[in-house]
Amino acid sequence: MTRKKENLVDVAVMAAIPRPLTYRVPERLEVRAGQRVFVPLGKRRAQGIVLEPATQMAAGVEARDIAELIDPQPLFSPELLTLGLWIAEYYVAPVGEVFRTMLPLLKETRRTERLEITGQGRARMEELRKAEETGAAAESGPNPELTLLQELARRALALYAARRRFGADLVERAQREGFAQAHQVEEKQARRTVLAVRLAGPLPERLPRLSPVARRILDALATSAGPIGSDAAGKAKTQDHRPLLKSARGSIQHLRRLEEAGLVAIEDRSPYGAPAANAAAEQASALGAITTGLVAEPGAADHAAAPFKLTVPQSKAFDDLATRLDARKFSTVLLHGVTGSGKTEIYLQLIGRALAQGRSAAMLVPEIALTPAVRALFAGRFGSQVAVLHSGLARGERHQAWWRAARGEARVVLGTRSAVFAPLVNLGLVIVDEEHDSSYKQDETPRYNGRDVAVVRARLAGALCLLGSATPSLESYWNAERGKYALAKLEERIAGRPLATVEIIDMRAEFRQTFSKIPVSHRLREEIESQLARRAQTIILLNRRGYSLFLLCRSCGESPGCVNCSISLTYHRKEHRCVCHYCGYSTPVPKQCPACASEFIHYVGEGTEKIEDKFRELFPSARVERLDRDVARRPGHFERLLGAFRRGEIDILIGTQLVAKGHDFPGVTLVGVVSADHGLRVADFRAAERTFQLLTQVAGRSGRGQAPGRVLVQTFYPEHYSIRLAAEQNYERFFAKEMRFRRMMRYPPVFALAHVVAQHTKIERAVEVAKQIDQYFKNALPDPEADADPAGDTGQKDAIDNSGVARETGLSTVRGLLRSTAYPSSGSRFRVLGPGPAPLARLHGRHRIQFLIKAASRSELNHLLTGLADYCQAEHIAPASFVIDMDPVSVR
Numbered sequence: 001m002t003r004k005k006e007n008l009v010d011v012a013v014m015a016a017i018p019r020p021l022t023y024r025v026p027e028r029l030e031v032r033a034g035q036r037v038f039v040p041l042g043k044r045r046a047q048g049i050v051l052e053p054a055t056q057m058a059a060g061v062e063a064r065d066i067a068e069l070i071d072p073q074p075l076f077s078p079e080l081l082t083l084g085l086w087i088a089e090y091y092v093a094p095v096g097e098v099f100r101t102m103l104p105l106l107k108e109t110r111r112t113e114r115l116e117i118t119g120q121g122r123a124r125m126e127e128l129r130k131a132e133e134t135g136a137a138a139e140s141g142p143n144p145e146l147t148l149l150q151e152l153a154r155r156a157l158a159l160y161a162a163r164r165r166f167g168a169d170l171v172e173r174a175q176r177e178g179f180a181q182a183h184q185v186e187e188k189q190a191r192r193t194v195l196a197v198r199l200a201g202p203l204p205e206r207l208p209r210l211s212p213v214a215r216r217i218l219d220a221l222a223t224s225a226g227p228i229g230s231d232a233a234g235k236a237k238t239q240d241h242r243p244l245l246k247s248a249r250g251s252i253q254h255l256r257r258l259e260e261a262g263l264v265a266i267e268d269r270s271p272y273g274a275p276a277a278n279a280a281a282e283q284a285s286a287l288g289a290i291t292t293g294l295v296a297e298p299g300a301a302d303h304a305a306a307p308f309k310l311t312v313p314q315s316k317a318f319d320d321l322a323t324r325l326d327a328r329k330f331s332t333v334l335l336h337g338v339t340g341s342g343k344t345e346i347y348l349q350l351i352g353r354a355l356a357q358g359r360s361a362a363m364l365v366p367e368i369a370l371t372p373a374v375r376a377l378f379a380g381r382f383g384s385q386v387a388v389l390h391s392g393l394a395r396g397e398r399h400q401a402w403w404r405a406a407r408g409e410a411r412v413v414l415g416t417r418s419a420v421f422a423p424l425v426n427l428g429l430v431i432v433d434e435e436h437d438s439s440y441k442q443d444e445t446p447r448y449n450g451r452d453v454a455v456v457r458a459r460l461a462g463a464l465c466l467l468g469s470a471t472p473s474l475e476s477y478w479n480a481e482r483g484k485y486a487l488a489k490l491e492e493r494i495a496g497r498p499l500a501t502v503e504i505i506d507m508r509a510e511f512r513q514t515f516s517k518i519p520v521s522h523r524l525r526e527e528i529e530s531q532l533a534r535r536a537q538t539i540i541l542l543n544r545r546g547y548s549l550f551l552l553c554r555s556c557g558e559s560p561g562c563v564n565c566s567i568s569l570t571y572h573r574k575e576h577r578c579v580c581h582y583c584g585y586s587t588p589v590p591k592q593c594p595a596c597a598s599e600f601i602h603y604v605g606e607g608t609e610k611i612e613d614k615f616r617e618l619f620p621s622a623r624v625e626r627l628d629r630d631v632a633r634r635p636g637h638f639e640r641l642l643g644a645f646r647r648g649e650i651d652i653l654i655g656t657q658l659v660a661k662g663h664d665f666p667g668v669t670l671v672g673v674v675s676a677d678h679g680l681r682v683a684d685f686r687a688a689e690r691t692f693q694l695l696t697q698v699a700g701r702s703g704r705g706q707a708p709g710r711v712l713v714q715t716f717y718p719e720h721y722s723i724r725l726a727a728e729q730n731y732e733r734f735f736a737k738e739m740r741f742r743r744m745m746r747y748p749p750v751f752a753l754a755h756v757v758a759q760h761t762k763i764e765r766a767v768e769v770a771k772q773i774d775q776y777f778k779n780a781l782p783d784p785e786a787d788a789d790p791a792g793d794t795g796q797k798d799a800i801d802n803s804g805v806a807r808e809t810g811l812s813t814v815r816g817l818l819r820s821t822a823y824p825s826s827g828s829r830f831r832v833l834g835p836g837p838a839p840l841a842r843l844h845g846r847h848r849i850q851f852l853i854k855a856a857s858r859s860e861l862n863h864l865l866t867g868l869a870d871y872c873q874a875e876h877i878a879p880a881s882f883v884i885d886m887d888p889v890s891v892r
Contacts, residue, residue, distance in 0.1 A: 008056070008063055011039055011048035012084070014096040016879035018869050022054045024063040031066065034074025034081055038067040045185050049099045050074075051081060075103065075406075079460045080423065086456055092865045092884045093446035101446055102421040104389070104398045113159040113182050115171065117152035121179030125149035144170055152180055195241035196267045197221065197255060203263070214258055216248035221264065238267070307349050307381070311495075314342050317488040321350055321466065324486075325429060326357075330459045334435075334480045335468040337490030338499065338729070339700020340664075343468045347431050348381050350466065351412055355385070359428025359463075360411040364419055364450055366437035368392040369632045370662055372639045375414060382412050389415035389422055417442065417450025420457055427461040430454045434662060435467035435476055436693055441889040449887060451476075470700060470731075471693040474742065477735055478749040493704075500671070500702040500709030502727040506718045518614060519606050524672045524712050525618065532622055532651060536707065537667040540654040541698045542611050542674040545581070545628040547573035549605025551589070555598035560590060566842040572630070573609050583844045611674060612654050619652065627655035660698035666705030671698055676715040676723055683839050684891055685747045688722040692734050695726035746831060748887070752858040754865055755888040757838060759846040760881050769881045770835040770849040776871045777832050777851070780864060829856045830864070840892045852891065862886070 009031060010020040023039050025031050031050050039048045045067055057063050076084070076099070084102055088095040117125070128146040148166045151157065159182050163171050174180040199221050210218070221239060241255060248254075258264040310318055317335065324331045337343045351361040365374055368390050378386045387401040387410030404410040406423040413422040417440045420430070432440070432451050440450035451467065458465035467476055467485070480487040493499065505521045514522065531538050550559050550568035559568045562580035569578035571589065579586040592599050606614075612626040625641055632638040645653050648667050653659060679691045695713060703709020715723055725734040743750050758770035834851035841848055855861035865884050872882055 006063060008054040010051040010054045011037065012051055012095040012099050013039060013041055013046050013048040014100045015041060015046055016094050017096060018094055018873055020051055020095055022057055022063055023066045026065045029066060029069055031069065032074050034076035036070035036075060038070065040064050040067060043183060048096060049076060082460055083457055087446055087448050087453060090862060091446050091448050091886050092869050098446045104402055104418065113184050114156040115152060115159045115162045115180050115182045116156045117149060118178060118181055121149055122153065124179050125153060148174060149179060196238040197241050197244055198238040198265050200262055200265045208261060213248055213250040213254050217244065217250055217254060217258060218263065220244055220247055308345050313490050313492055314346055317490060318346050318349060320488060322353055325350060325353060325464045328462060330462050331486060332455050332465040333486040333488055334472055334476050335466055335488045336472055337470060338493060339470045340493040340704045341490035342494045350429055354428040355411055357428060359426045360424040361429040362413045362419055362422055362424060363431040364417060364454060366434045366439040367661060368416055369638050369658055371414060378412060378414055385411045387413050389413055389419040391418060420450050420454045427463050429464050430458045431466045433468050436469045436471055436473040438889045447885045471696045474689060474738060475749040497703060498708055499729055500699050500711045502699055502711040502713060504718045504727050505712055505714045507714050507716050519674055521714055527670055527712060528619060531670050532619060536669045538652045538670045539659050539668055539701055540652060540672045540674060541660060542608050543656050543678055544607045545630055545656055546570035546607035547609040548603035548607065552602045552604050553593035553596065553598055554600040554602050556593060556596040558593055558595035564845040566840055571603060608654055608656060615652055615654060622651040624652045625650045627653055627659055632658060657694055660694055663701060664704055665701060668702050669707045669709050671702040671711045673698060673713045676713045677717045680717060680720060688738060692722040692726045696729055699729065746854045752855045752861045753888060754853045754861055755885040755891050756851040757883040758849045761845055763847040766847040766849055769877055772875055772877060774835055776868055780867060
């Protein structure tokens with residue numbers, strides 16, 4: 001007898017498991033790629049995403065059955081499934097965790113503890129039943145124990161329900177004696193039905209006989225729709241049925257009767273109601289009203305704001321981009337435009353052109369705080385077709401926005417890095433604004449870079465990917481120079497406005513002249529006084545929040561530190577607490593030194609809070625406000641503050657890098673940078689690049705109106721090339737100089753880089769994990785002793801030997817021993833630096849030991865890291881005990 005062929009599929013289980021697992025599809029289920037399912041995982045059930053059919057199981061392994069379908073239809077298109085698999089492979093991340101990140105929906109399941117009968121319990125039940133039949137049981141009514149076991153034999157009960165029904169004592173005794181056992185399971189939650197209700201048309205003058213409830217429903221619908229009962233596009237406005245029925249004190253039956261009478265129309269708008277393809281077809285008429293992006297169509301419903309007429313440089317760049325968009329083929333273009341050159345209008349008109357072709361578009365911005373202003377701009381141009389997706393939204397809002405995109409109602413998605421996963425249909429355009437920003441890199445698993453994922457998403461969709469920045473990342477500009485990306489430039493500001501003039505103030509000379517501890521130069525004070533006299537606005541940048549950087553005991557030198565991280569606490573005056581900016585730990589300000597009980601506590605350094613107080617003191621008549629993450633955390637305060645500044649109601653705005661990103665304030669003619677060199681003190685190979693970008697970006701906030709702009713940069717390192725070239729706003733020269741350093745030191749973009757960290761709450765365990773990882777690298781790379789350089793290479797030769805692999809070892813060494821060998825599978829060069837203490841040796845309560853791996857080939861580096869992940873799994877190293885970060889933007 002031949003064995004029936006099993007129907008097997010690979011499932012990405014949402015757990016810390018590196019690769020998909022194979023399950024059998026029972027005959028009662030029909031599963032498709034992209035659906036969510038429940039699968040058994042050990043002794044519990046877990047969620048997973050069906051990927052693709054599997055050919056066979058490994059020898060000696062029995063496939064387990066998929067337990068249940070969660071979704072009636074796939075949530076992931078083949079395009080998004082492929083994208084998720086690429087992220088898991090490239091960033092060496094657990095595949096299920098990747099898909100969990102890609103799906104920002106409300107929880108469709110709940111974890112419940114269920115009580116089930118055991119084999120021993122069934123035997124006990126039979127024993128009690130026979131005793132009852134023979135009359136051996138007492139005649140005092142039903143036996144509670146038998147009733148419990150019989151109920152459990154029919155079905156498993158929720159533990160809390162069993163306790164409430166049968167009593168906690170009886171349930172605990174049944175568990176203690178082995179008759180029943182409890183375990184946790186994932187169960188589907190009941191889905192909320194959402195019905196959209198609208199008037200079917202103008203109400204007749206003489207209504208049929210209606211109940212009071214029906215009349216209240218019609219009155220509510222007529223009131224919400226306005227005098228003509230429709231929106232500007234001629235489509236009747238809708239209301240969700242739940243608040244409508246609550247206000248009218250009615251039920252679903254009342255709505256159904258009104259629908260039968262032809263007075264209202266009801267549409268099922270539940271998440272699983274309308275497939276995207278059908279919804280897209282329904283929007284054909286709306287798409288016809290969309291302009292090609294050059295001229296606004298009169299009366300277009302979703303376009304309240306007409307596009308601006310492009311300048312000659314803008315038109316040149318736009319024409320090239322439009323040609324690429326019209327070709328419907330994948331390409332990536334880096335739009336390098338100086339600040340104020342009109343990149344945003346090009347974005348908007350390209351999106352309009354994509355919509356006119358029946359395609360959709362996604363635009364990524366680096367910060368959640370930037371989305372309200374950009375959203376208003378997009379809503380004015382594209383109306384109800386815009387959906388916003390980012391982690392700062394309530395879960396219900398994200399859920400709704402995701403489904404609007406999936407159903408084709410929202411054709412334009414705006415958001416932060418996670419918006420790259422929006423389930424847009426027929427994607428034609430992906431835009432990454434301020435593509436250089438490090439906020440696009442996620443700092444938890446999966447550690448993907450939204451900019452790079454956007455390029456891959458566009459490639460899979462055959463779409464145009466547009467990366468825009470005034471200060472492109474070295475990686476993107478390097479790709480443009482090599483021809484991997486096309487390059488478009490905007491070298492002039494709108495209306496021929498000049499770039500702001502930049503003056504560098506040497507704070508060393510300032511101190512020698514004034515001996516002042518105030519971090520505000522005499523020159524900056526003079527300029528601000530002149531600004532106030534002219535009623536012009538000023539931005540002050542200090543990229544450090546809080547009041548003082550740290551507290552210092554002048555008696556013993558002790559500084560209060562975080563209990564979870566190896567970093568001093570920052571003093572916040574408003575809360576009068578010392579706060580860790582990494583883990584959020586806070587503690588009251590000590591009245592005396594915790595170490596020596598001295599009262600000589602000194603407040604060191606300045607943050608935005610202190611500078612705000614100082615400016616209020618120096619300029620008592622000025623309207624001074626502060627903008628940093630502490631302020632932006634308050635709901636709505638960020639938008640109100642920016643709105644007030646844009647309206648001229650604030651004279652001086654003091655802030656961190658939030659004030660430097662993407663804002664357009666025509667009234668600002670002066671920017672002051674209090675501590676330009678703060679970022680240069682960070683132990684990171686990108687320090688100069690970040691400093692140049694921040695200074696250039698904040699300088700671009702000045703002089704965007706009719707009056708010319710000025711920038712004053714205060715620094716203790718006026719000769720540093722990143723500060724000098726930022727003052728010149730000369731990106732090309734900075735790129736050339738920085739690339740020489742990157743080549744010499746074998747850093748990205750010339751070489752690929754990975755950051756591997758061993759971590760644990762106990763330092764002994766962190767060291768043990770680091771030793772295991774180090775052993776893996778020793779095994780993966782052949783013993784170099786036979787091929788050692790006879791001259792004794794001490795690290796002075798960097799990239800001389802094309803087949804060389806360099807390693808630095810030893811926990812306590814800085815340089816360690818440099819050895820050269822060949823990687824077995826190719827001629828790629830590797831250099832493994834470590835193990836050694838990470839710059840932040842303790843973070844979030846975990847001790848950290850790091851490795852840096854440099855390689856000439858990304859594919860070979862990925863192969864090495866994938867092997868490391870497999871090795872850690874085989875050695876039973878807990879996933880939380882090590883971190884693999886491919887293409888890190890920070891090495892801390």
